[in-house]
Amino acid sequence: MASPTSVVVVEEGNNAASKVTLLSLNWPVIPASMEAQRTYNPIRAIVDPFLASVQEHDKSHISLALGDPSSYFPPCPVVVQAVQKHLLQSAGYVPAVGTLSARQAIAEHCNRDNPSLNVTSNHVIVTNGCSGALELLFRATLQSPHDVLLIPSPGFPLYNVICQSLGCQTQMYPLVYNTETEEWHMDLVELETLLQQTHNCSFKAILINNPSNPTGAVFSKTHLQDFLKLCDKYHLMVISDEIYGDMTLHDDCVFHSLASVRNEMIPSPHVPIVQASGLGKQYLVPGWRVGWLVFHDNIYGTLLSIRHGAQQLAQVIMGASHVVQWAIPAALAPTGPDETTIGTWKEEWRQKLRQQAHAVEQVLRQSPYLKVYRPQGAMYLMVQIVPPPHPTSVKSDAEWTRELLQQENVLVLPGSCFGMKASDNFFRIVFGAPTAVLEEAGHRIISFLERACANVAE
Known part of the structure; x- marks a missing residue:
């Protein structure tokens, strides 16, 4: 075989005057696109080295990092049956914006909560997951390089990942925790300060995530009304990520869809809202x-x-999978026994989440080195490591969580994955695993901190 620096002699023609062409086999590296080079996921950048550093362990691996409890609790049987029933009918293409039945079911679901919304199937686009919905919307809304999207901090890192990939900018606005009410909320005073800065005139939209990942916040109706008044004052479009919907953890905690809140206000603000779910x-x-x-x-x-731009962009990949779209009307517009089955299943799932959240909270609150931030919804719990005063060495959140994985084989995500300061030493727990697993993980975390904090205090 020729080496990379070899040349190949190619004779063209059959006579002595034939030309000889020299072809180099030293192929150049073809650079990736700028969009690909700009794409950076902080979770993968932190977690992958963690996992690579772990050797064989005498303790079982417990991952509380991924927001996917489907391996522990069965999916809703009604949506599973709907997909199975229509599998053989779903081999062909459908409209890029989604099937009519799926879009009508989504529209009717919105109007059921608030008929004044007047949503029709023309207002709906079916997408490849909620993350795909956000990417599609960002592409249709943000113009590189000057447009800026306001995103929450702490917040789901994908918002920033997509914007960076598109060559657009983000500006974080803070979520803060009220220790008296044990609730997270948006810092609207700080948000207005950001909006008042004249050099921030390129703010294109603001994103709100309710219920929230990673905080588990569920915003009250009053808080959402104050937020909408602020957006109306500054003519700010809102992207409302509502993927967790009614996954609330307390009886006194109610999820309110932002568009419904807007239409119930008198006078109603003119804030344009795009809901992703x-x-x-x-x-x-x-x-x-x-x-x-x-x-x-x-x-x-x-x-x-x-x-219109989002509808055009949906045509690039010919829309979402045909067969799974049958699950949408089954879930959002059930009839007869299916409605009862879904109601029973959702209540069982909600109660399971509540029990699991309570169980891991109770264990972690036993440690003097941990501050637990009570969640209200979704499936996430924020915890802060509080080491002894005057430690001999200072660790970042990534260092704490890496050592936890190495010593106790428990994987959690550091707060810096979600835009928090590494020095604040937060980490996020997903409480989708069974109670026994969560309690075991909690005890391992406490044991780790007892050793680690004793060492840093020496």
Whole structure:
């Protein structure tokens, strides 16, 4: 075989005057696109080296890092049956924006909560999961390099990943925790300060995640009303990520869809809202990638161009999977016994989550080196490591969590994955695993900190 520096002699023609061409076999590296080079996922950048550093362990591996409890609790049987029933009928293409039956079911679901929304199938796009919905919307909305998207901190890192990939910018606004009410909320005072800065005139939209990943926040109706008044004042479009929907953990905690809150206000603000949601978390089918966008426009038609742009972009990949779209009307517009089955299943799942959240909270609160931030919804719990005063060495959140994995074989995500300061020493727990697993993980975390904090205090 020729070496990379060899040349091949190619004779063209059959006479002595034939030309001889020299071809180099030293192929150049073809660079990836700038979009690919800009794409960076902080979770993978932190977690992959963690996992690579772990050797064989005498303790079983417990991962509390991935928001996918589907391996511990069965998915909603009604959506499973719907896909199975229509499998053989779903081999062909469908409209890029989604099947009519799926879009109508989503529209009716929105209007059932608030008829004044007047959502039709034309306001809906079915997508490849909620993450795919957000990427589609960001592409239709943000223009590189000047447009800026306001995102929460702490927040789901994918928001920033997509924006960086597109060459756009993000600006974080803070979520803060009230220790008296044990609730997370948006710091609206700080948010208005950001909006008042004249050099921030390129803010294109603001994203809100309710219920929240990673905090587990569920915002009250009053808080959402104050938020909408602020957005109305500054003419700010809102992207509302509602993938966790009614996954609430306390009887006094109620989920309110932002568009419904807007339309119930008197006078109603003219804030344009695009709602992103899906079936993955609420019906335990995250691998099916079933998501959607709903455009809740105002009287001025502010979202008309963006909606049309998103519909055009949906044609690039010919839309979401045909077969899984049958799950949407089954989940959102059930009839007869299916409605009862879904109601029973959702209540069992909600109670299971509540029990699991309570169990891991109770264990972790036993440690003097941990501060537990009570969640209100979703499936996430934020915990802060509080080492002894005047430690001999200072560790980052990534260092704490890496050592936890190495010593106790428990994987959690450091707060820096979600935009928090590494020096604040937060980590996130997913409480989708069974109670016994969560309690075991909690005791291992406490044992690790007892040793680690004793060492740093010496």
